[in-house]
Amino acid sequence: MSCYEHKSEAPEAMTPRAPRVTPIEFRNGARVKAADVPPQGVYRPNDNILTPNMRSPEYVQMSTAAAITLGVMGGRMHRTSCTRCLNLLLTYPEGCRANCAYCGLARHREAERDYADRNFIRVDWPAVPLAQTIDIVAKQGAASAFHRMCISMITHPRSDEDTRTVLKAWTDRIDPQTIPVSILSNPTTMTREDVARLKDLGADIFTVALDAATPVIFDRTRGKGVQSPHSWAHYWEILMCARDIFGPQKFGAHIIVGMGETEYDVLSLVQKLVDLGGHSHMFCFFPEKGSLMDHLPATPRDQWRRVQLARYLIDYRGGRVENMKFDASGQVVTFGLPQGKVDEIVNQGIAFRTSGCPGKFADDISACDRPYGDSPPSNIASYPFQPNGNDLRKIRRQLRIVEKT
Numbered sequence: 001m002s003c004y005e006h007k008s009e010a011p012e013a014m015t016p017r018a019p020r021v022t023p024i025e026f027r028n029g030a031r032v033k034a035a036d037v038p039p040q041g042v043y044r045p046n047d048n049i050l051t052p053n054m055r056s057p058e059y060v061q062m063s064t065a066a067a068i069t070l071g072v073m074g075g076r077m078h079r080t081s082c083t084r085c086l087n088l089l090l091t092y093p094e095g096c097r098a099n100c101a102y103c104g105l106a107r108h109r110e111a112e113r114d115y116a117d118r119n120f121i122r123v124d125w126p127a128v129p130l131a132q133t134i135d136i137v138a139k140q141g142a143a144s145a146f147h148r149m150c151i152s153m154i155t156h157p158r159s160d161e162d163t164r165t166v167l168k169a170w171t172d173r174i175d176p177q178t179i180p181v182s183i184l185s186n187p188t189t190m191t192r193e194d195v196a197r198l199k200d201l202g203a204d205i206f207t208v209a210l211d212a213a214t215p216v217i218f219d220r221t222r223g224k225g226v227q228s229p230h231s232w233a234h235y236w237e238i239l240m241c242a243r244d245i246f247g248p249q250k251f252g253a254h255i256i257v258g259m260g261e262t263e264y265d266v267l268s269l270v271q272k273l274v275d276l277g278g279h280s281h282m283f284c285f286f287p288e289k290g291s292l293m294d295h296l297p298a299t300p301r302d303q304w305r306r307v308q309l310a311r312y313l314i315d316y317r318g319g320r321v322e323n324m325k326f327d328a329s330g331q332v333v334t335f336g337l338p339q340g341k342v343d344e345i346v347n348q349g350i351a352f353r354t355s356g357c358p359g360k361f362a363d364d365i366s367a368c369d370r371p372y373g374d375s376p377p378s379n380i381a382s383y384p385f386q387p388n389g390n391d392l393r394k395i396r397r398q399l400r401i402v403e404k405t
């Protein structure tokens with residue numbers, strides 16, 4: 001039995017450890033600001049040198065996959081040559097002021113690692129001048145490998161204004177019809193007016209990183225439970241603003257699967273989002289190194305595959321949670337569609353690809369493929385490419401589907 005094949009965890013078993021108190025001399029990026037090393041172009045996270053004093057909107061961070069695809073960093077990725085989404089993460093020496101328990105960027109890491117050096121969804125995030133980034137993509141035009149750009153906000157007093165500046169700088173040079181822009185928002189600092197201004201500036205899709213599937217898990221992992229400022233009610237308020245302002249199919253929520261919720265809990269949320277006109281983008285919980293949940297187990301693969309499949313059926317194939325059957329522990333027993341139809345959809349493989357905002361291939365194929373953001377390549381949770389025959393055999397085993405010989 002591998003470490004991915006255990007029973008799903010009870011809610012209390014997924015409790016984060018408590019954050020330590022950060023000594024005052026390490027708070028708010030004091031170390032980086034005191035050294036004040038001027039940045040010189042692309043910065044690759046490196047614990048052995050002083051982190052430059054970089055700040056959005058002049059600098060943004062991007063995933064290792066995006067930096068390789070953009071061409072500002074060398075390297076190869078397992079079984080994929082590029083990512084289709086250029087994710088631009090706002091950066092400041094003070095970092096994110098929230099403390100989400102599963103997140104590598106969280107505030108409690110201030111003493112251990114400077115913000116621009118922190119791992120996030122399992123990878124490093126190089127910092128790149130925004131002007132250089134836009135220049136490269138503008139010159140590529142429609143030939144760019146990127147199908148979408150996404151601005152990832154963080155919890156910081158400048159986050160709203162700098163998001164608008166980054167968005168405007170992008171749309172001044174790059175037609176949003178050619179490469180549309182998504183906003184991964186930070187509702188804690190936002191008002192309805194902020195949401196509307198992003199739409200007016202040309203953003204295409206607005207998502208809210210709800211992350212937790214229930215209010216109890218939300219509070220435990222990113223609210224009072226870990227001295228973090230977020231509130232479930234305000235996240236929903238901004239999500240509903242996004243629904244009004246961005247409209248059907250143009251808003252959604254991120255959800256992490258495996259933080260103590262049942263399969264019924266998460267799929268009820270998926271259904272609610274679809275009934276509102278939106279989509280869910282899913283992540284498989286992985287214990288991020290240095291986070292307050294790094295001692296906890298990754299989501300069992302059978303649980304993840306069932307939720308992945310059921311979510312795809314609800315989002316794209318007319319499935320409904322009330323037609324699915326669940327056992328007493330909230331685990332999916334049947335998917336509410338004829339078995340032949342379910343088998344056909346499993347065999348197509350799209351359900352097991354990374355979920356997120358669409359690119360140029362199809363509405364149900366995400367541009368945001370986040371290679372190995374929620375698993376190691378040796379046991380892929382979200383496939384950043386079309387799963388092949390061997391992958392599908394493995395997926396069927398994980399779903400406990402008996403192979404016909």
Ligand code: SF4
Binds near residue numbers: 154
């Ligand atoms: S608000 Fe986002 S970036 Fe900040 S700690 Fe929470 S999950 Fe991480």
